[in-house]
Amino acid sequence: xxxxxxxxxxxxxxxxxxxxxxxxxAFQIGWLSVTAVILFLIIFRTFNNEFVSDILMILAxxxxxxxxxxxxxxxxxxGYLFTGIMCTIAVFxxxxxxxxQYGVY
Numbered sequence: 001x002x003x004x005x006x007x008x009x010x011x012x013x014x015x016x017x018x019x020x021x022x023x024x025x026a027f028q029i030g031w032l033s034v035t036a037v038i039l040f041l042i043i044f045r046t047f048n049n050e051f052v053s054d055i056l057m058i059l060a061x062x063x064x065x066x067x068x069x070x071x072x073x074x075x076x077x078x079g080y081l082f083t084g085i086m087c088t089i090a091v092f093x094x095x096x097x098x099x100x101q102y103g104v105y
Contacts, residue, residue: 031066035059051101057094060087 038059042052064087071080099105 031062035062051097053094053097053101057091057098060090060094063087064091 038055042055042059045052045055064084067080067084067087071077071084074080096105
């Protein structure tokens with residue numbers, strides 16, 4: 001293939017790599033912002049002697065989802081599996097703590 005054929009084939013494809021990269025980077029920045037706000041709320045609630053199990057459950061669920069997604073797409077990384085499992089356990093423990101706060105459990 002010569003250069004013109006490669007350029008023509010690339011232009012016919014609907015997928016724009018730069019646009020995909022910008023979307024990925026935007027989601028990363030968004031989740032970092034959400035994580036920072038959640039950590040601030042955890043610290044703020046802790047200083048005011050309020051329960052933080054609901055916020056911890058949200059943070060652990062997000063981290064577990066990201067870790068499992070990375071593990072399934074990059075099989076050579078066992079750390080992602082370990083992190084996903086630990087965060088899933090944290091979600092269940094936070095849920096149990098939340099139920100006990102409301103007197104259900």
